[in-house]
Amino acid sequence: MSIDIDTARRVAHLARIAVREEDLPALAGELSGILTFMEQLNEVDVTGVEPMTSVTPMRLKRRADVVTDGNIQAQILANAPDAREGFFAVPKVVE
Amino acid sequence: MLDLTFTPPAPKVIQGAREDWELVIGMEIHAQIASNAKLFSGASTAFGSEPNSNVSFVDAAMPGMLPVINEFCVEQAVRTGLGVKAQINLVSAFDRKNYFYPDLPQGYQISQLYHPIVGEGEVLVEMGPGVARRVRIERIHMEQDAGKSIHDMDPNLSFVDFNRTGVALMEIVSRPDIRGPEEAAAYVAKLRQILRYLGTCDGNMQNGNLRADVNVSVCRPGQYEKYQATQDFSHLGTRCEIKNMNSMRFIQAAIDYEARRQIAILEDGGKVVQETRLYDPDKGETRSMRSKEEAHDYRYFPCPDLMPLEIEQAWVDDIAARMPELPDAKKARFLEDYGVTDYDASVLTAEAENAAFFDAVAKGRDGKQAANWVINELFGRLNKEGRSIAESPVSAAQLGGVLDLIASGEISGKMAKDLFEILWTEAPGADPKEVAAARGMKQVTDTGAIEKAVDEIITANPEQVAKAKANPKLAGWFTGQVIKATGGKANPAAVNALVAQKLGL
Amino acid sequence: MTDLNRLSISEARDALRKGETTAKALTEACLTAIEGAGALNAFVHHTPEIARAQAAAADQRIAQGDAPAMCGIPLGIKDLFCTKGVPSQAASRILEGFRPEYESTVTTQLFEAGAVMLGKLSMDEFAMGSSNETACYGPVISPWRRQGDSAALTPGGSSGGSAAAVAADLCLGATGTDTGGSIRQPAAFTGIVGIKPTYGRVSRWGVIAFASSLDQAGPMTKTVRDAAIMLGAMSGHDPKDSTSADLPVPDFEAALTGDIRGKVIGIPREYRMEGMPAEIEALWTRGTEMLKDAGAQIRDISLPHTKYALPAYYVVAPAEASSNLARYDGVRYGHRASLAQGDGITQMYEKTRAEGFGKEVQRRIMIGTYVLSAGFYDAYYNRARKVRALIKRDFETVFAEGVDAILTPATPSSAFGIGEMASADPVEMYLNDVFTVTVNLAGLPGIAVPVGLDAKGLPMGLQLIGRPWEEGALLNHAYVLQRAAGFVSKPQKWW
Secondary structure (H helix, E strand, O other), rough: OOOOHHHHHHHHHOOOOOOHHHHHHHHHHHHHHHHOOOHHHHHHOOOOOOOOOOOOOOOOOEEEOOOOEEEOOOHHHOOOOOOOOOOEEEEOOOO | OOOOOOOOOOOOOEOOOOOOOEEEEEEEEEEEEEEEEOOOOOOOOHHHOOOOOOOOOOOOOOOOOOOOEEHHHHHHHHHHHHHHHOOOOEEEEEEEEEOOOOOOOEEEEEEEEOOOOOOEEEHHHEOOOOEEEEEEEEEEEEEOOOOOOEOOOOOEEEEEEEOOOOOOOOOEEEEEOOOOOHHHHHHHHHHHHHHHHHOOOOOOOOOOOEEEEEEEEEEEEHHHHHHHHHHHHHHHHOOOOEEEEHHHHHHHHHHHHHHHHHHHHHOOOOOOOEEEEEEOOOOEEEEHHHHOOOOOOOOOOOOOOOOOOEHHHHHHHHHHHHHOOOOHHHHHHHHHOOOHHHHHHHOOOOOOOOHHHHHHOOOOOOOOHHHHHHHHHHHHHHHOOOHHHOOOOHHHHHHHHHHHHHHHOOOOHHHHHHHHHHHOOOOOOOOOOHHHHOOOOOOEEOOOHHHHHHHHHHHHOOOHHHHHHHHHHHHHEEEHHHHHHHHOOHHHHHHHHHHHHOOOO | OOHHHOOOHHHHHHHHHOOOOEEEEHHHHHHHHHOOOOOOOOOOEEEEOOOOOOHHHHHHHOOOOOOOOOOEEEEEEEOEOOOOEOOOOOOOHHHHOOOOOOOHHHHHHHOOOOOOEEEEOOOOOOOOOOOOOOOOOOOOOOOOOOOOOOEEOOOOOOOOOHHHHHOOOEEEEEEEOOOOOOOHHHHHHHOEEEOOOOOOOOOOOEOOOOOOOOOOOEEEEOHHHHHHHHHHEOOOEEEEEEOOOOOOOOOEEEOOOOOOOEEEEEEEHHHHHOOOOOHHHHHHHHHHHHHHHHHOEEEEEEEOOOHHHHHHHHHHHHHHHHHHHOOOOOOOOOOOOOOOOOOOOOHHHHHHHHHOHHHHHHHHHHHHHHHHOOOHHHHHHHHHHHHHHHHHHHHHHHHHHOEEEEEEEEEOOOEEEEEOOOOOOHEEEEEEEHHHHHHHOOOOOOEEEEEEOOOOOOOEEEEEEOOOHHHHHHHHHHHHHHHHHOOOOOOOOOO
């Protein structure tokens, strides 16, 4: 599978990573190379094989419905690049 | 149990400029699970707290944080599934839905795309006596709620609060079986009623604890039947999804507007574009959501932090054994056991607490009379005073006692109302029988005393006697006079009989 | 005692218990060694105040006779572990300035056992890499050099800071994490021991995630005994990690009997790769002989899907990473790009992530994004999960047939030079993981043991793979191999 520049641009945007237009061809080339490497997987006969769901099968852990956490607003906001009035602030979002 | 058979309601038909159109509606209801703690973290779900106070490091998606599931939430999803007669999947799994948004700290929502916990079920939506739509449920899955972005606190910034982030939701997905705005609202109301009966969601729409995404399309008459026969969606029109509706009234208005918008496009020779829209209640219209416009690619994949959720059939059976009586069964029972009208049965079963109150009053008594009293006197009074059933000053046992006094003939209906008033305002918690005795409320049934009063009135009013003999309907005047003369204590039935006898009617 | 920093954990423990030294003295020796080792660039956040306070507390515990094995042992902590109040940034610019308000389960357990944290160790950014060149702090330099050559070599990656620090005696042991070989490959490159335990043995809570279904933390130490001691302190059930196993932790050190008579060692033929250096091949043969001489039975085995492990890994790991790294968005912590007039939320995300993530991390995020995107999920991700199931089944089959442990090379070569792979295709760098990724895909325990030096004087290691949850037996095999190999070489101090 070879990735064209449009696909590379779309993937970069989906991943929310700014890529300069002039860097897209190189990116597309690299991604294509990696995908070609992955295409070896097509040689494997996987008919009837269930995809692996958990690495070590065990019963999913459960919690009781008890409030054990929270009320740590200061710690939640401590590392924020921009926090105001108890909120995280970000550039305006248009809905 | 009564054998209730329903006929489906006619679909809503909208007359376009050129031809008739029908509506096809499917819904995704997001119901917040009534839990203390969040789905994957131990933070509180309380509403209206300080911003970012009900937030753990897990909810804020701090590096290295991991989810652990709240078992109570799983149980509520199972209960809800059983409540809509759905298949419970003993193995379900969590997937990540990836997208970027400031109120989604992980950059993904943990949901259940590929293997939901609840499969196919159904909800019966009554649209009148004997008329109901059977709406198929496609699936119910658990997922995390997002946080809240506030856009109006600063001209250049949005403010984000994660208190709601990670709260457990059930997404209840219907098939496109709803055929009009009223049905849509009735469907939401019915689902809300079931959830409230189960206690799995409080149904508070104002706080956003129950909200609906509504998929609307229009088609020509006859097309829907083709879809139903084949389940092939190509017979239906292109749909638009109206997001995040939290009012029954707006749901109806939005569907109506959206259907007319689509019809106008189609009749103009245009094409409806599949998209996500937002309803603006101020303008009464739907508009395209700009932020959702770009093509989404959610890159769902199984959440590697959680292995599949396996539950045991015995656990499900145990939950099933502890299910409360649900609205449909309760209504059928009220109709059969108490002989109440369809309308009264609907009113009485609207809320589980009301139904329980009525049940306690009506048990072993005249059901119709109990219904009249509960609906007219009790609910009427509560409504007027803005109180809930739990705050009623008169208990079910007291009201039952009042009805018993009527039934035994000890007090008249008029006295019963007075007694109810006394119990409500002056003597909360008192035994109605004792109050009646203390207040001298006792209906006279002694024929001798009544006869004497009848004789006196007849003797004193010869012209009225003549009129009554000419027109027996006027005999009621004597009954009134006798009751008045006995200070309201004479049993009206006994008086009636005597008056008729004495007048020779 | 001199050169306290050169002690192994077990030696230090014994000396502490006998009162021959103190945690304070050990800690000071390490702090001095670290100060003199700036050229290695292994320690990137120094925490001498914490170390001294912990050492004092440890000495008190030892004096009171309450001294678990790790009490008073100075350690380095990989930058991937969140440590409260101490920078924890996965060697990434995107977590610049981030100081967690919480402590990872692993470091909590180590500290509760009395261990001392000297500081944070460099690594490949977000644990993505095999050479430690992708760290935002600049590359870590291996203490090893080729004979007669002063060229800077890589300590391997991603736990390269940990490997370099242990090999250079800057600490007695270090924490590492291993997603595709990130403990075992650098251990092999630097002549130390590194074990990746069974998936679920060690809690992932508070460890910055790379690929959740593959990540597992483990110790990097000077000896197999040290690995057993330190792994015991790191292991255990954690209710905060759904994938952590609720199993008792055996006494791993007690399993080191040195007796492997009658055990069956599998030699997988698929690991004999084309173009494998003769020295690696010879090392493998020598290791096989050593185990045979110790009384083990050697058996040729087949793990037929080995060839597909690397491509499967490079689908699964980037896919999970693309999602795990979505949280680095400049909203709640770490780097946020400065914005231009009119920039909105999307520009904030795109600029922040472009500035914050290095090239390799960006590349993997994009690969992961692509393989999960609409229309490709089945062809790549789901297929890789199926191949993964087959790889796991390969191991289950040989274990069911009586194999106790599997012996393979740890790396396809000895350490390479810094920058030597710079112009290489990314896939060439990925080939470093060829012997180690299978173990992560199958969730098995694997250990790298130093066995010899190559002609250039660089360490080479072998890998032993064990049955799930049987780290004790695996460590015992490694212990036998280590004793037989008698590897005692140390890098000559040049820094």
